Amino acid sequence: MSAPIGCRTWAIAEGYIPLASSGTTRELTSHETACILNAGDEEARVEITVYFADRAPAGPYVFTVGARRTRHLRFNDFTDPEPVPKGTDFSSVIVASVPVVVQHTRLDSRQPALALLSTMAFPLDG
Amino acid sequence: MSAPIGCRTWAIAEGYIPLASSGTTRELTSHETACILNAGDEEARVEITVYFADRAPAGPYVFTVGARRTRHLRFNDFTDPEPVPKGTDFSSVIVASVPVVVQHTRLDSRQPALALLSTMAFPLDG
Amino acid sequence: MSAPIGCRTWAIAEGYIPLASSGTTRELTSHETACILNAGDEEARVEITVYFADRAPAGPYVFTVGARRTRHLRFNDFTDPEPVPKGTDFSSVIVASVPVVVQHTRLDSRQPALALLSTMAFPLDG
Amino acid sequence: MSAPIGCRTWAIAEGYIPLASSGTTRELTSHETACILNAGDEEARVEITVYFADRAPAGPYVFTVGARRTRHLRFNDFTDPEPVPKGTDFSSVIVASVPVVVQHTRLDSRQPALALLSTMAFPLDG
Numbered sequence: 001m002s003a004p005i006g007c008r009t010w011a012i013a014e015g016y017i018p019l020a021s022s023g024t025t026r027e028l029t030s031h032e033t034a035c036i037l038n039a040g041d042e043e044a045r046v047e048i049t050v051y052f053a054d055r056a057p058a059g060p061y062v063f064t065v066g067a068r069r070t071r072h073l074r075f076n077d078f079t080d081p082e083p084v085p086k087g088t089d090f091s092s093v094i095v096a097s098v099p100v101v102v103q104h105t106r107l108d109s110r111q112p113a114l115a116l117l118s119t120m121a122f123p124l125d126g
Numbered sequence: 127m128s129a130p131i132g133c134r135t136w137a138i139a140e141g142y143i144p145l146a147s148s149g150t151t152r153e154l155t156s157h158e159t160a161c162i163l164n165a166g167d168e169e170a171r172v173e174i175t176v177y178f179a180d181r182a183p184a185g186p187y188v189f190t191v192g193a194r195r196t197r198h199l200r201f202n203d204f205t206d207p208e209p210v211p212k213g214t215d216f217s218s219v220i221v222a223s224v225p226v227v228v229q230h231t232r233l234d235s236r237q238p239a240l241a242l243l244s245t246m247a248f249p250l251d252g
Numbered sequence: 253m254s255a256p257i258g259c260r261t262w263a264i265a266e267g268y269i270p271l272a273s274s275g276t277t278r279e280l281t282s283h284e285t286a287c288i289l290n291a292g293d294e295e296a297r298v299e300i301t302v303y304f305a306d307r308a309p310a311g312p313y314v315f316t317v318g319a320r321r322t323r324h325l326r327f328n329d330f331t332d333p334e335p336v337p338k339g340t341d342f343s344s345v346i347v348a349s350v351p352v353v354v355q356h357t358r359l360d361s362r363q364p365a366l367a368l369l370s371t372m373a374f375p376l377d378g
Numbered sequence: 379m380s381a382p383i384g385c386r387t388w389a390i391a392e393g394y395i396p397l398a399s400s401g402t403t404r405e406l407t408s409h410e411t412a413c414i415l416n417a418g419d420e421e422a423r424v425e426i427t428v429y430f431a432d433r434a435p436a437g438p439y440v441f442t443v444g445a446r447r448t449r450h451l452r453f454n455d456f457t458d459p460e461p462v463p464k465g466t467d468f469s470s471v472i473v474a475s476v477p478v479v480v481q482h483t484r485l486d487s488r489q490p491a492l493a494l495l496s497t498m499a500f501p502l503d504g
Contacts, residue, residue, distance in 0.1 A: 215322060
């Protein structure tokens with residue numbers, strides 16, 4: 001598994017951080033996540049741009065994912081250059097320096113029973 | 127990120143607007159959504175056609191998505207040329223004037239604990 | 253939208269009909285669904301084969317989907333040549349006579365709050 | 379359906395086994411699953427490698443999926459060479475000796491109403 005796998009550019013058209021949570025732990029706090037697998041032998045530099053309905057995009061948010069490592073990045077945690085607003089529709093584009101695989105997951109615990117969604121992001125290069 | 131990204135034609139085979147909601151806010155009302163990301167530099171004109179089990183298709187429903195903007199369109203809100211019936215199975219095809227990325231999401235709050243589903247739409251051109 | 257769209261062969265690796273339901277209506281009964289969109293001008297003949305962990309495949313289950321129509325087929329309803337067992341892991345392969353788009357959805361209402369999942373099926377031809 | 383179908387290498391970027399379950403049966407225990415459909419005529423040898431945020435990958439976990447059979451493998455059940463830790467972010471890469479189709483599903487029953495997510499895995503070869 002030493003050959004790089006995946007794509008370098010991915011899009012997630014859905015994005016929304018629920019305003020509230022019924023859980024009190026980090027684990028059960030409502031969150032929106034981009035899971036990034038770097039199964040290759042080289043560290044990945046990842047830049048995420050966030051798109052909105054009615055304002056200019058935010059970012060890039062910059063992260064690194066080590067070789068043969070995964071990171072499940074929560075949009076809730078993004079701070080630099082600015083936080084991602086809650087209760088607001090958004091989309092994102094992820095650009096990596098080496099091929100990675102990106103999957104989108106949301107945990108929504110606004111009501112006293114959590115809900116989940118997940119889908120692969122959409123790859124924009126082969 | 128100035129090059130257009132995505133595809134111009136997308137299909138969503140699943141479609142269903144639940145008849146009821148336990149939430150009273152817009153945020154927690156049951157809804158069926160097509161999230162459309164236009165990460166390119168040109169405004170997108172988007173036409174959505176809705177297919178049914180036992181009648182001719184409805185639409186096109188016409189929208190615009192600005193350059194470097196996203197819109198999360200709720201089928202519940204469609205009115206022109208006709209509303210999309212609730213409690214009825216449907217599918218949709220989305221055709222855009224420039225490349226976009228489309229993701230399908232449903233929030234179902236019929237029961238007092240919401241449920242979510244999401245998946246990328248299926249791209250029909252490269 | 254008169255050109256045929258989609259693929260002729262699709263696979264769904266996940267499959268499971270929950271044994272129970274908390275809902276009493278058809279709408280809220282636990283179900284496993286293959287949503288099939290035929291946006292083309294020709295009626296589709298669809299054959300579904302169901303694969304199991306420890307026995308030979310069942311089927312084919314045969315359906316038609318009219319031109320410019322969608323059908324959301326519930327595995328729960330399949331009877332010919334045999335019912336699909338509940339509480340049993342399965343997978344399915346869908347072969348259509350013309351290009352279609354297939355999406356997989358489950359509604360699980362075993363507990364008094366329903367859960368949903370959905371994903372595009374995996375296309376096996378271009 | 380005797381020609382092999384699918385791909386030989388797949389990735390799932392999301393992975394997480396919830397720490398708790400409200401259900402007491404195997405059916406309702408929180409679980410993370412890779413569903414593997416082998417619709418071909420030859421038995422598949424499947425090797426799964428699991429990637430983490432902060433340690434070297436685990437595996438390979440080795441399984442067989444018979445010809446024209448499906449297996450819904452629960453990461454919870456993996457023991458050799460080591461269990462997959464609960465409450466920990468991970469990703470996985472699945473390599474099969476013949477073409478298969480892989481779908482990722484989680485059932486989360488931490489709260490007294492289960493949640494589900496599912497998506498096709500990402501194919502890494504044609």
